[in-house]
Amino acid sequence: MIAAKLGAIFFSMILVNNYVLVKFLGICPFLGVSKQLSSAVGMAVAVTVVMAMATAVTWPLQQLLERFDLVYLQTIAFILVIAVLVQLLELFLKKFIPPLYVALGVYLPLITTNCAVLGVTILNIDEGYSYIESLVCAVGAGIGFLLAMVLFSGVRRRVEDANPPKCMEGLPITLIAAAITALSFTGFGGIVENIFGV
Amino acid sequence: MKAIIIASAVIAVIGLLGAVLLVAASKLFAVTEDxxxxxxxxxxxxxxxxxxxxxxxxxxxxxxxxxxxxxxxxxxxxxxxxxxxxxxGVEAGDATEYKAMVACRGDLSHTKKRYEYHGIPTCAACNVLYNGDSSCPFGCLGFGDCVKACKFDAIEIVDGIARVDPKKCTGCGACKTACPKRIIFMYEYKRKPKPIVMCSNHKKGVDTRRECTEGCIGCGKCVKNCPVNAITIHDNVARVDYDKCISCRKCVTNCPINCIIIPDRELVGAEET
Structure with a gap:
C-alpha cells in the first residue's frame, strides 16, 4: 500500500502534475537552457539534486517552524536554504564538472529563484506528505523536469530547423511549441491514479 | 516586539549555519585560478x-x-x-595554418537534381532523404550547413556548392563537423601547397560520370605520373599521401577531369595575380 502510494506520487509528479508542462513552474530554465540536449540534461539533473536536497532540509525545518509557531517565516527560510544549496552545488560543479559549469552559465545561480524548487518544497508541506513521501515527490518532480527538458530540446531543434515566418522566429515559435507540448501532457490526466488504484 | 526578535534570530541562525557550510565547502572545493x-x-x-x-x-x-x-x-x-x-615567457614554435576545402566540384551545371526537395532547408535533413537531391550521392548538397556552422563568415554557396574563402577561413574545422557528407577537408596552408582531390564519389568511373561530369573516375593517370608514388586509387577515388607528396603538380596537369587542384593557384592565386 505504501509502495503503491509512493509510486503514485512519483509517477504523477512526472506525468500528470509535471511541474513545467502542467503546473507551469520553472519556465525560465525551460526556455533558456533547452537549446542543447547536453546542457538541458545538465540543468535538469542540477535542479533535481537541488530539489531533493532542499526538500530533505526544508521538511524538518518546517516541523521546527511549526513547533515554535513561526510558520509565517516559511517562504523566507525556505529560500535561504535553497540559496545555500545552490551555492554549494555551484562550488561543487566548478570543481568537479567545469564544462557543465560553463554551459549552464547564469542559469546555475538562477536555480535559486527557480520557482519549481520553492514550489516543490512548499507544495509538499501543503499536501501533508510525510518525510519519505516528500522526498519521493521531490525526486519525481526533478525527473519530470528532466523529461520536459529532454522532450523540449528535441522539439526545439526541429523548430529551429523549420524556418518559421520572420515574425515568429525565436521565442514566439518556441512558446507556441511549448504550449503544444504542454497540451499533450494533459492527456496523462487520471492515468496514474487508475494504474495504482489510489 | 518579542516576535520580531525571535523571527530575526531564527533567520539569522539559519543564515549563519548556511554561511558556515558554504565557507567549509569553498575551502574544500577551492579552484586555484592562474x-x-x-x-x-x-x-x-x-x-x-x-x-x-x-x-x-x-x-x-x-x-x-x-x-x-x-x-x-x-x-x-x-x-x-x-x-x-x-x-x-616561452618559445612560440611553429603553428601550422590550416584552411578548409570543400572537396566537390559538382555545381549545378555539372550535376542534376534527382528530385524536387521542398523540406527543411538543411543539408542534414535533405541527406536523410535518399542521400540528398543531387545526382551525386557523395557531393555537396549546397543547403549551407557549413555556412551556418562557420563563425568567421568564410563560406558561401556558389552555384549550389559551398566555397571557402581562404582569407577569412581560420581553419577551426567547425564546418568539417557540420557537413553530413563529410567532404570538407583541412589542408595545410603554406608556400608550396599540396594537391587536393576534389571528389569523393566512390562509384566506378562510368557511374561517376553519369552522376557528375567533374567527378574522379579513378583512371589512375595521376598514379602513373606521380614521381614519388604518393597517389593511390582507393574506392575509385584518387588519394594523395601528403607525407610523400613533393608538390610537383604533375597530377594536377595530367588529370583528364581537372578534379585535382592546388588550392592556392586555383583560388587564392587567381585573385592576387
Missing amino acids: ERAKEVELVLPGANCGSCGYAGCAAYAKAITEGAPVNQCIAGGAAAAEKIAAIM
Missing part, C-alpha cells in the same frame, strides 16, 4: 570553436597555464601563439 589564464583568454579569438582540442577558449587558456603548448589555437594562428608565448 591570473595569466585571463590574459591568455583575451588573446585567443573567443569563438570557442574547439579546434585546439579543448572545450573552449577559456579551457585552453587554463590548459596553457598548466603547461599545454601555446601554438594549438588554429583560428588565432601564429599571431596568437606569439602573444601567448610572450605572456607565458
Whole structure:
C-alpha cells in the first residue's frame, strides 16, 4: 500500500502534475537552457539534486517552524536554504564538472529563484506528505523536469530547423511549441491514479 | 516586539549555519585560478570553436597555464601563439595554418537534381532523404550547413556548392563537423601547397560520370605520373599521401577531369595575380 502510494506520487509528479508542462513552474530554465540536449540534461539533473536536497532540509525545518509557531517565516527560510544549496552545488560543479559549469552559465545561480524548487518544497508541506513521501515527490518532480527538458530540446531543434515566418522566429515559435507540448501532457490526466488504484 | 526578535534570530541562525557550510565547502572545493589564464583568454579569438582540442577558449587558456603548448589555437594562428608565448615567457614554435576545402566540384551545371526537395532547408535533413537531391550521392548538397556552422563568415554557396574563402577561413574545422557528407577537408596552408582531390564519389568511373561530369573516375593517370608514388586509387577515388607528396603538380596537369587542384593557384592565386 505504501509502495503503491509512493509510486503514485512519483509517477504523477512526472506525468500528470509535471511541474513545467502542467503546473507551469520553472519556465525560465525551460526556455533558456533547452537549446542543447547536453546542457538541458545538465540543468535538469542540477535542479533535481537541488530539489531533493532542499526538500530533505526544508521538511524538518518546517516541523521546527511549526513547533515554535513561526510558520509565517516559511517562504523566507525556505529560500535561504535553497540559496545555500545552490551555492554549494555551484562550488561543487566548478570543481568537479567545469564544462557543465560553463554551459549552464547564469542559469546555475538562477536555480535559486527557480520557482519549481520553492514550489516543490512548499507544495509538499501543503499536501501533508510525510518525510519519505516528500522526498519521493521531490525526486519525481526533478525527473519530470528532466523529461520536459529532454522532450523540449528535441522539439526545439526541429523548430529551429523549420524556418518559421520572420515574425515568429525565436521565442514566439518556441512558446507556441511549448504550449503544444504542454497540451499533450494533459492527456496523462487520471492515468496514474487508475494504474495504482489510489 | 518579542516576535520580531525571535523571527530575526531564527533567520539569522539559519543564515549563519548556511554561511558556515558554504565557507567549509569553498575551502574544500577551492579552484586555484592562474591570473595569466585571463590574459591568455583575451588573446585567443573567443569563438570557442574547439579546434585546439579543448572545450573552449577559456579551457585552453587554463590548459596553457598548466603547461599545454601555446601554438594549438588554429583560428588565432601564429599571431596568437606569439602573444601567448610572450605572456607565458616561452618559445612560440611553429603553428601550422590550416584552411578548409570543400572537396566537390559538382555545381549545378555539372550535376542534376534527382528530385524536387521542398523540406527543411538543411543539408542534414535533405541527406536523410535518399542521400540528398543531387545526382551525386557523395557531393555537396549546397543547403549551407557549413555556412551556418562557420563563425568567421568564410563560406558561401556558389552555384549550389559551398566555397571557402581562404582569407577569412581560420581553419577551426567547425564546418568539417557540420557537413553530413563529410567532404570538407583541412589542408595545410603554406608556400608550396599540396594537391587536393576534389571528389569523393566512390562509384566506378562510368557511374561517376553519369552522376557528375567533374567527378574522379579513378583512371589512375595521376598514379602513373606521380614521381614519388604518393597517389593511390582507393574506392575509385584518387588519394594523395601528403607525407610523400613533393608538390610537383604533375597530377594536377595530367588529370583528364581537372578534379585535382592546388588550392592556392586555383583560388587564392587567381585573385592576387
